[in-house]
Amino acid sequence: MDTIELRSINTIRLLSADQVQSANSGHPGMPLGTAPIVYTLFKKIMRYNPADPSWKNRDRFVLSGGHGSAILYSILHLTGYDLPLADLKRFRQMDSLAPGHPEYRHTPGVETTTGPLGQGVANAVGFAIAEAHLAAEFGGAIDHYTYCICGDGDMMEGVTSEACSLAGTLKLGKLILLYDDNEISIEGSTDISFREDVGKRYEAYGWQVIDVADGNDTDAIEAAVLKAKADERPSLIVCHTVIGYGSPKAGTASVHGEPLGKDGLAATKTAFGFNPDESFAIPDDVAEHMNAREQGAARQKEWEDSLSDETKAKLEKWYSAELPTDFDDDALWSFAGKAATRNSGGVVLNRIAAKLPNLIGGSADLAPSNKSNMTGLGDFSDENRAGRNMHFGVREHAMASICNAIAIHGGLRSYCATFFVFSDYMRGAMRISALSKIPVAYILTHDSIGVGEDGPTHQPVEQLDSLRAVPNMLVFRPADSREVVAGWLTALTAGRPTCLILTRQDLPLYEKSGRDALRGGYIISDSKGETPRVILMASGSEVEQMVEAQKLLETRGIDARVVSMPCMELFAEQDEAYKESVLPKKVRARVAMEASTAQAWHKYVGLDGEIICMKGFGASAPAKLLFDKFGFTAENAVAAAARVL
Ligand SMILES: Cc1ncc(C[n+]2csc(CCOP(=O)(O)OP(=O)(O)O)c2C)c(N)n1
Ligand SMILES: [Mg+2]
Structure with a gap:
C-alpha cells in the first residue's frame, strides 16, 4: 500500500x-x-x-x-x-x-x-x-x-x-x-x-x-x-x-x-x-x-468572526500580562501591627484576587496553613468549573507542573502553595518554571526553624540557598506585611517564577518598609551618620533581631545600619549607584543573619564579615527556644558586630 x-x-x-x-x-x-x-x-x-x-x-x-x-x-x-x-x-x-x-x-x-x-x-x-x-x-x-x-x-x-x-x-x-x-x-x-x-x-x-x-x-x-x-x-x-x-x-x-x-x-x-x-x-x-x-x-478566522466585540475585549483583558491601571493603590499596601507573613500573604492574595479575575490557584492540601484560599471565589471542581480555588490534593509535584501549564495556556495567572520544606517535592516543575520563565507564584509558608514543634522534618534549612541557585528564580522572603505586598507585586510583574517565603510566626511592621522592597534590598533602619560603622543584614524574620541589635549597638556608641534583603536576585539587578547607597563598599564591617544555611550571603558580607546561620538541621521545640538555641538573637548579632569591627 x-x-x-x-x-x-x-x-x-x-x-x-x-x-x-x-x-x-x-x-x-x-x-x-x-x-x-x-x-x-x-x-x-x-x-x-x-x-x-x-x-x-x-x-x-x-x-x-x-x-x-x-x-x-x-x-x-x-x-x-x-x-x-x-x-x-x-x-x-x-x-x-x-x-x-x-x-x-x-x-x-x-x-x-x-x-x-x-x-x-x-x-x-x-x-x-x-x-x-x-x-x-x-x-x-x-x-x-x-x-x-x-x-x-x-x-x-x-x-x-x-x-x-x-x-x-x-x-x-x-x-x-x-x-x-x-x-x-x-x-x-x-x-x-x-x-x-x-x-x-x-x-x-x-x-x-x-x-x-x-x-x-x-x-x-x-x-x-x-x-x-x-x-x-x-x-x-x-x-x-x-x-x-x-x-x-x-x-x-x-x-x-x-x-x-x-x-x-x-x-x-x-x-x-x-x-x-x-x-x-x-x-x-x-x-x-x-x-x-x-x-x-x-478555522481561526471563523472563530474570530464568531466572537462578539464584548467577548473580544474581555479576551484581550484576560490574556494581557499587564496589571489593571488601578491595581497598585494605597489599599493594597495598608497594614497595621504585627502579623505572621503567611497571614498577610492571605490578606494580600485576597486583595489581589478581587482585582484580578483571572487569577486561580490553590494548595496541596494545606490551604488553611498556607492561608492561600481566595474567600468566596468558589472551588474548582468537576461540578464548578468557574471556581477559582484549586484543591490539588497532596500532590506537590503535579501541582507545580499544572500551575506552569495554567500560566502558559494564556488567559490565566496561577499560584500554588505548600510548606516551604516541601518545595523539594516540586523542584522538577519549579526548575521548568525558571527555565521557561513562567510567572507562577509559589506561596511557601513555614519558612524556617520558626515552624517550631513540628521539628526538623518540617523546618527548611537549605531550601533558600538551593532555590536562589536556580537561574531566573526570584526568592522573596518578606520581613513584614508590606514586604509581602512587594513580593506579590514582583510575582505578578517580573515575568519569572517568584517564591514567596512566609512565616508561621508573627513579625513586626516596620515604619520604613514599603515600595523600596521592590528593589530587593533596602535600608529598613538607617544609621545616625551618613556612613555606618557596621551594616547588619537579614531577610524575613531575622530583620527583627537585627533592628534590635542596632538599638543595643547604639547604647554602646556604635552606629549601625540595618538592611532588609527580601530578594537577593532583585537587589543584584539594581544599578551600581543604588547598591552602593545601600551597601557602601568602604563599610566592610558587616553581619548577616538568616535562619537558613545562608551560603548566598557570602557575597554581601565579604571576607571581613560574619554570617549567623544554620549549620545543621533544626529541632523539635517551641520556635522562640529554637531561635535562641541556634543563635538568632540580637545579642549574638551584637557580639558578631563587635568581632567584625
Ligand atoms: C525525569 C527523567 N528521568 C530520566 C530521564 C532520562 N530518560 C530519557 S528517555 C528515558 C526512557 C524513556 O522510556 P520511554 O518513555 O519508554 O521512551 P522510549 O524508549 O519508548 O522512546 C529516560 C530514562 C528523563 N528524561 N527524565
Ligand atoms: Mg517506551
Whole structure:
C-alpha cells in the first residue's frame, strides 16, 4: 500500500531519523513508532493555525517524552509552522530552532518545555484545567482539546500519576492522553521494572481507557480519539507500538537513543520505499497534503468572526500580562501591627484576587496553613468549573507542573502553595518554571526553624540557598506585611517564577518598609551618620533581631545600619549607584543573619564579615527556644558586630 497517508507518515519518520543522524545524537526510536499517532492528530483531529501559534482557541499538543523532539519538529515543519527545514538540518546545534528537547518560547508551535519525563503529562492536565475554567468564563469562545503523547517513562513517573489521579477526579473530559506503549525504555524491556496494567490503573483513576491494538492503524487511532472526545471523562488511548518501527533495530532498546547509523538509516529508507541516498526528503504531494496553513487560517478566522466585540475585549483583558491601571493603590499596601507573613500573604492574595479575575490557584492540601484560599471565589471542581480555588490534593509535584501549564495556556495567572520544606517535592516543575520563565507564584509558608514543634522534618534549612541557585528564580522572603505586598507585586510583574517565603510566626511592621522592597534590598533602619560603622543584614524574620541589635549597638556608641534583603536576585539587578547607597563598599564591617544555611550571603558580607546561620538541621521545640538555641538573637548579632569591627 502506498497511499499519500502512508507516504506522509513515512516522511515524518524519516525526517525525524535524518535529524538524529545529522546531529549524530538524539532519539529515533519513538518518532519511528509514533508517527501514525502524530499524523492522525495533526492531519485528522486537531484544530490549530500554523501561522498563529498563539491562537487562543487552538487545540493543545504536548509531546511529554521530549526525547522524541525530532518528530515534533518534523510535524511542525510539515504542517507549516515557522520552523524552516534548515533548522531541522541543524537539529541539536547551537541556535537552531530544533534543540535537543522541546523548549517553550524557543520554537513556534512548541506548547511547553518537555524532556524531564512526566512534566508534559502534568502540563497537559494543567492545560485542560485552564481550558475548563476559561470555557466556563467565556462560554463557547474558549473550547479546545488537549492532546498528549506519553511513553513508558512518563507512565512510570510519580508526577504523572499525581496529575492523572487529579484529572480523573476533576473529570477533565477534554484531555486525551495517547500512550506510546512500546514496552521498551532505556535499559531494555519494561518487564524488568514496570509490569502493572496501566489501563486498569487509569480506570481506577476514573478515566476512560481505550486500546489500539496496532499503533500503525490510523483508522483505529482516529476512532479511539473520537470516542475519547465523546466521553465526559479524560481518556487514555493505549497504543501498542513498536519502537524504531521499520528500522533494523526495531523493537530494541538501542534504537531509543542512538542514531540509526548510515547503513541502518539507508535500510530504513529502502524499507519505506524512499531513496536511501536522499536526506530530508519531502515528496511534493506530501508537502501539499500536510500543509495546514490555509485550513488553520480559515478555522481561526471563523472563530474570530464568531466572537462578539464584548467577548473580544474581555479576551484581550484576560490574556494581557499587564496589571489593571488601578491595581497598585494605597489599599493594597495598608497594614497595621504585627502579623505572621503567611497571614498577610492571605490578606494580600485576597486583595489581589478581587482585582484580578483571572487569577486561580490553590494548595496541596494545606490551604488553611498556607492561608492561600481566595474567600468566596468558589472551588474548582468537576461540578464548578468557574471556581477559582484549586484543591490539588497532596500532590506537590503535579501541582507545580499544572500551575506552569495554567500560566502558559494564556488567559490565566496561577499560584500554588505548600510548606516551604516541601518545595523539594516540586523542584522538577519549579526548575521548568525558571527555565521557561513562567510567572507562577509559589506561596511557601513555614519558612524556617520558626515552624517550631513540628521539628526538623518540617523546618527548611537549605531550601533558600538551593532555590536562589536556580537561574531566573526570584526568592522573596518578606520581613513584614508590606514586604509581602512587594513580593506579590514582583510575582505578578517580573515575568519569572517568584517564591514567596512566609512565616508561621508573627513579625513586626516596620515604619520604613514599603515600595523600596521592590528593589530587593533596602535600608529598613538607617544609621545616625551618613556612613555606618557596621551594616547588619537579614531577610524575613531575622530583620527583627537585627533592628534590635542596632538599638543595643547604639547604647554602646556604635552606629549601625540595618538592611532588609527580601530578594537577593532583585537587589543584584539594581544599578551600581543604588547598591552602593545601600551597601557602601568602604563599610566592610558587616553581619548577616538568616535562619537558613545562608551560603548566598557570602557575597554581601565579604571576607571581613560574619554570617549567623544554620549549620545543621533544626529541632523539635517551641520556635522562640529554637531561635535562641541556634543563635538568632540580637545579642549574638551584637557580639558578631563587635568581632567584625
Ligand atoms: C525525569 C527523567 N528521568 C530520566 C530521564 C532520562 N530518560 C530519557 S528517555 C528515558 C526512557 C524513556 O522510556 P520511554 O518513555 O519508554 O521512551 P522510549 O524508549 O519508548 O522512546 C529516560 C530514562 C528523563 N528524561 N527524565
Ligand atoms: Mg517506551
